[in-house]
Amino acid sequence: MPGFEVFGEEEKKEIMDVLDTGVLFRYEFGEQRKGVFKVREFEKKFASYCGAKCGQAVTSGTAALKVAMAALGVGPGDEVITQGFTFVATWEAIFDAGAVPVFTEVDETLNMDPADLEKKITDRTKVIIPVHMLGAPARIEEIIAIGDKHNIPVLEDTAQAAGCTLNGKYLGTFGRCGTFSFDPVKTMTTGEGGMIITDDEKLWRRMSEYHDHGHDHVVNPGARGGEGRNFIGFNYRMMELQGAIGLAQLAKLDEMILSQKKHKTALKEAAAKIPGVTFRTILDEKGDSATFFGFFLPDGEKAGAVNEILRQNNCGAIAFGENTWHFYPKWEHLAAGSTLSRSGWPFKDQNGKRRVIYDPAVLPQSAAIMDRLLVFQVPINLSGERLAEMVGALEKAANELN
Numbered sequence: 001m002p003g004f005e006v007f008g009e010e011e012k013k014e015i016m017d018v019l020d021t022g023v024l025f026r027y028e029f030g031e032q033r034k035g036v037f038k039v040r041e042f043e044k045k046f047a048s049y050c051g052a053k054c055g056q057a058v059t060s061g062t063a064a065l066k067v068a069m070a071a072l073g074v075g076p077g078d079e080v081i082t083q084g085f086t087f088v089a090t091w092e093a094i095f096d097a098g099a100v101p102v103f104t105e106v107d108e109t110l111n112m113d114p115a116d117l118e119k120k121i122t123d124r125t126k127v128i129i130p131v132h133m134l135g136a137p138a139r140i141e142e143i144i145a146i147g148d149k150h151n152i153p154v155l156e157d158t159a160q161a162a163g164c165t166l167n168g169k170y171l172g173t174f175g176r177c178g179t180f181s182f183d184p185v186k187t188m189t190t191g192e193g194g195m196i197i198t199d200d201e202k203l204w205r206r207m208s209e210y211h212d213h214g215h216d217h218v219v220n221p222g223a224r225g226g227e228g229r230n231f232i233g234f235n236y237r238m239m240e241l242q243g244a245i246g247l248a249q250l251a252k253l254d255e256m257i258l259s260q261k262k263h264k265t266a267l268k269e270a271a272a273k274i275p276g277v278t279f280r281t282i283l284d285e286k287g288d289s290a291t292f293f294g295f296f297l298p299d300g301e302k303a304g305a306v307n308e309i310l311r312q313n314n315c316g317a318i319a320f321g322e323n324t325w326h327f328y329p330k331w332e333h334l335a336a337g338s339t340l341s342r343s344g345w346p347f348k349d350q351n352g353k354r355r356v357i358y359d360p361a362v363l364p365q366s367a368a369i370m371d372r373l374l375v376f377q378v379p380i381n382l383s384g385e386r387l388a389e390m391v392g393a394l395e396k397a398a399n400e401l402n
């Protein structure tokens, strides 16, 4: 990652198809568009690549979460369960839907711990959002079984795991729907952009209409319909240029993942020499998108010592325990309930009383895991020189700690 590493003639050609028509809008413009519908084609091809019936393109991965939750009927009074290790977007979207996020522990998959999920379900739980963080699966089959038992739909936040499979099935197709991000740092990118996939055509229809100001899409499915309106919507429409880039990037996705896998294997072999090292639990190595490489040291002190050596050798790893965008105790604006709204909503009720409290100390299992974790982002293009530098840095850490 990221997909812009392999931008080339294919992306340029797709973009020129759009510019040649002058139509940047995904709907309408009749004959002027000469049959070019890049966003529609991208939706069809992305859904079919994943093995899903329907695809709904939107402006971002955050918008995808928002649109999916709107279609699932999430609103004020609801709780939505997600995990305490994710990008802030997951819970921003929950708040934006008017609901309250509830956070679970993660386990060594770095994703939702199903045992903790069971404990967090209440009669207000409307949706469960496991996140397939850092390119590899959550225990999605167990999570879906829990959701089914309580009759709660599962929405997979697959923003970081396009192209990743578990036992031969694409992530994003296990739950009622799956959301994706194509932002600038994702394995396949459209600059900004997102997608929702689902097998549920009724759910898709609601997403399609909601994301397009509530335009009725019934008469002409996949395009715009008549002038009826079923409900109030919003604008999360993807534009044709993004759809065009998406098509070119999707065609390269398998190759990009293969290349990441090769680089990850080389890094893993070098890291294996570090005393006490263990690896992130990857439930299905064959289906791994290898976007990131995560490994554990026996404790936080050793992880810090290893990272110091890596940093000194120009190869510092990401310590997600210290990262302020991805880990629950570091979200000071969440803990403080900082909001722009004058009333303090959603953190305070209409009487100014605090509705929700986020204590940074309530996820001790995740904190212990994050403390020991080091992560490398795996590039698609990795020069022999840079790979040698990274392998050399890991070997130095192995020698110094031996």
Ligand SMILES: Cc1ncc(COP(=O)(O)O)c(C=O)c1O
Pocket: 059, 060, 061, 062, 063, 086, 087, 089, 090, 131, 157, 159, 160, 180, 181, 182, 183, 192, 193, 194
């Ligand atoms: C897990 C997760 N969910 C949602 C998003 C939001 O995607 P976007 O940046 O396209 O809004 C991201 C982006 O990094 C993400 O990592």
